[in-house]
Amino acid sequence: MNDRLGKVYLVGAGIGSVAHLTIRGQQLLSNAEILIYDDLVDPQLLDLAPENCLKLNVGKRGGFPSTSQNTINQLLVTFCRQGKQVVRLQSGDPSIFGRVNSEIKVLIQANCNYELVPGISSALAAPFLAGIPLTDKQLGCCFTVLTGHKPDLLNWKVLAELDTLVILMGGKTLPQIVYKLQRNGRSPSEPVAIVHKGGSPQQEVWISTLGNIVDQVRGVSLSPSVIVIGKVVSLRNMAFFYSPLVGQTILVTRAAEQSNQFSLMLQQQGARVIEMPALEIISPSSWNGLDDAIDKLSSFDWLIFTSANGVKFFFQRLKTLGKDVRALAGIKLATVGEKTDCILKKHGLKSDFIPPDFVADSLVENFPECLSNKKILLPRVEVGGRDILTKKLKQQGAQVLEIAAYQSRSPNQINSKAWKALQQGKVNIITFTSSKIVRNFYYLIYQQLGKQAPYEISSILSKIIIASIGPQTSKTCCELLGRIDLEAQKYTLKGLTEALVERIGNGQD
The missing domain is CATH 3.40.50.10090 (Rossmann fold)
Incomplete structure (x- = not known):
């Protein structure tokens, strides 16, 4: 057994892309050594794992060869005992009709460390992204989530009386579900929505009634889908889901x-x-020039930042030298670009001047005061930057001190x-x-x-x-x-x- 402590993270992948994955899930994927994932997990999420991460597809799909649950359980235990950081990635939320209970039980029996990381369930997200609210003060005060996998095992007399039904894994058994609801008193005119591949670029939505939905989708493969039955379907907002760069x-x-x-x-x-x-952005080859300039800050009229990196490294060095923003008292600040200005604001400072076109070339043309004999400090990249700004400032009579604040390299x-x-x-x-x-x-x-x-x-x-x-x-x-x-x-x-x-x-x- 490896002396290194392994751990299994049981992570919900949400309903599709990175946009619907939790921050905790992203963090764990980016550090995974072993990734064991289900078939319905979006391929984009797999790209978040490191290149040397071992990725194992253990998905189960009806009618296709599948990895047994015992095999999955054994993989989790084996890799954990080897000291690996294992991410078990399941679509949606693992606790909703997933296999997480079996996996937790095995991990506990094997004395393996594990952590539960919830995901956004398709039962909640798919209707919402299709523009359907699951509750409403007048049309639905509650909703029930159920599986349509084995409809004969459910109490349809009770279910038919509930406001809203959200059915997962019900595509193949839709005719049986419709029959049992109508037989137990649900009206044929009851609104029904089927959301296929919710939250993905291939999302499709069918809106119908209990009496017509089976004929409407006859011959269509509905897996995976979420079925919503209830009056709240009539509240659907058609413009709920739009992403212009989908598919790019x-x-x-x-x-x-x-x-x-x-x-x-x-x-x-x-x-x-x-x-x-x-x-790649790294520290300059020497801090001597910047340290000397910081020691003489009071002698400058203007401090000009042309990049967010310049701001970042300047203030890091200021702090290292035991100084803070008070050292800039009496010095005017100029920033090129919104991002640069935003980083400056995080230090509690406001630019005295931002050129209107967000480029260094326009800074001199629009400078708010005469540059003659003004002393200007310009922290910048060590090599490879454009020198047009310095030339134009000097042409206007300014005294410019360029200082290397960082390096950028390939x-x-x-x-x-x-x-x-x-x-x-x-x-x-x-x-x-x-x-x-x-x-x-x-x-x-x-x-x-x-x-x-x-x-x-x-x-x-x-x-x-x-x-x-x-x-x-x-x-x-x-x-x-x-x-x-x-x-x-x-x-x-x-x-x-x-x-x-x-x-x-x-x-x-």
Whole structure:
């Protein structure tokens, strides 16, 4: 037995994409060593696990070969005893018509550590995403969740008198369910909804009555589905579920520590996101220059931040040196971009000036006061940044001190998951948020392909939309990748997301 302490996490996957997975579930998947999952789990969730994670499909589907429950139980115990971090991923919530009780019992008997992580059940989420509230003051004060797997075992006389019925696994037995409800007094005009693959891009909804629903869906495969029977179905809001980027796989190339916010924006619009960091952000090769500047802060008139990284590393160093925001008393602050300003606000400070176009070039043109003889401190990337801002400031008579606050560099190798998706043609859109990221991306692909790179890169990207955050990034895309297909009108992550939604959501591609 391994001395390392293993643990099994019994996790509910929710009803589909990452957007419906709990934060705790995401955390556990990202650190899983063993992933044992059901057949109905969305493939996107599997991508959250590390590349070296062992993934085992143990799903059970009617009419198909299935893994026995005893085998599943034994896998959980065996890997836990080996000291592994095991995620047992089940669709929806494991406690609702799942197999979690059997698995808990076996883990307890084997003296294995385990943790329960609830998921969003399709019984609750599928009706809601189809625009159907399960309760209403006038039309339904309660609802009952039941399985339609074995209708002969249920008390239909009691069930027929309840306000709202939510039935899982009832697609194949729908005719029997309808017959038994009407036989026990439920009206043929009672509203019925069937939500097929709720919360997914393939979601379908049928609205009918108890008397007509069987004929309406005859010959249609309804698995998996949620059936809702009750007057609340009449309250359905048709516009409840809309995600303009559903069906799009988007490659995000920002640095790993910066990609979460952008990825979340895209996922909220229905996109599948694959992260391929083409940038690494680290400390500068030496802190001497920044330390000296911080020691002389009072001598500067303006402190200009052109990136969120500049703000982050500046204030980290300020704290390391035993100082706080009071050291900036009397100094005016300028930030380029909404994200940079947002990070500054987290330190309790407000920018005195933000250029209107969110780019460094417009800062000098719109500067609020004469720059002649103004002393300006500019914390920035150590190498590779654009020097146009410094040149323009000096042309206006300013005294500019550029200080290395951080380094940005290319990763040593391409993310294998992203590379595989690119090779297999599974990426619809690639997003770029800086010229340096474009250059690093090109270098990583070139490194992977060798002598055939120029031709192969063109071939790989031929059917992919190349999306840029702004003019300078677009220029580099054209120089290295041969084209640009979409540029944000507002040069922010939100602006880039909006541009994608406008193009894809309007059916332009």
